[in-house]
Amino acid sequence: MPPLVKICGLKTPEDVDAAIRLGATHIGLNLYEPSPRYVDLKTAAELRKCAEGRVKVALLLVNASQIATAEALGKVRPDIVQFHGSEAPEWVAAVKRSIPAEVWKAVGLKDAGTLDRIRQYDGAVDRILFDAPAQAMPGGTGTRFDWSLLVNHRHSIDWGIAGGLTPANVAEALAATGAPLVDVSSGVESAPGVKDMDKIAAFLKAAGR
Numbered sequence: 001m002p003p004l005v006k007i008c009g010l011k012t013p014e015d016v017d018a019a020i021r022l023g024a025t026h027i028g029l030n031l032y033e034p035s036p037r038y039v040d041l042k043t044a045a046e047l048r049k050c051a052e053g054r055v056k057v058a059l060l061l062v063n064a065s066q067i068a069t070a071e072a073l074g075k076v077r078p079d080i081v082q083f084h085g086s087e088a089p090e091w092v093a094a095v096k097r098s099i100p101a102e103v104w105k106a107v108g109l110k111d112a113g114t115l116d117r118i119r120q121y122d123g124a125v126d127r128i129l130f131d132a133p134a135q136a137m138p139g140g141t142g143t144r145f146d147w148s149l150l151v152n153h154r155h156s157i158d159w160g161i162a163g164g165l166t167p168a169n170v171a172e173a174l175a176a177t178g179a180p181l182v183d184v185s186s187g188v189e190s191a192p193g194v195k196d197m198d199k200i201a202a203f204l205k206a207a208g209r
């Protein structure tokens, strides 16, 4: 079975249409203001409408306040909320209880200790997204983590991988980790925040979709 593929950081209706047409199963809309992939709430709600019923939409938040989270979820009504900061298990669990959407937690995978620590999210989220450890930015860094950390790891909940994936390495990443979902942002761009349709097509093909 081909993996699920999420193309993250889409900013225009043209990006959304192309990602769907080319075979993405998920798209991501980024509400983190310092990111080159940031979209405001109004744009996120419009892009969400473009994708309605065609593909799953993840709304990405980084350490947003309770008020900002409620406002964003109310206005955009995503299929998934992706927490990409240092949000506590209790907080993400509370959000999961309060909305019909899935809740994902991104985790920077540094070492085997990370794999022990993330058990605290069991039951609190629907999926763990393993990403490269945060640098100046918590995500979208274009860097990989050590995929071998996931070899023989017994996953207790659904999961996926992100971080430095490209059309050239995604098949290798899938073979190394057996991931059921891959997520990419900068690896399918021509410049920070500018999606490249040829790269998206190549990524989806290399991922087997």
Ligand SMILES: O=C(O)c1ccccc1NCC(=O)[C@H](O)[C@H](O)COP(=O)(O)O
Binding pocket: 008, 009, 028, 030, 032, 035, 036, 037, 060, 062, 084, 131, 137, 138, 139, 140, 141, 142, 143, 162, 163, 164, 165, 183, 184, 185, 186, 187
């Ligand atoms: O993409 C960003 O700019 C970003 C900024 C802050 C938090 C998360 C961010 N992206 C989240 C994603 O799901 C990315 O797809 C993931 O981090 C992988 O990014 P990349 O290494 O560029 O493929």
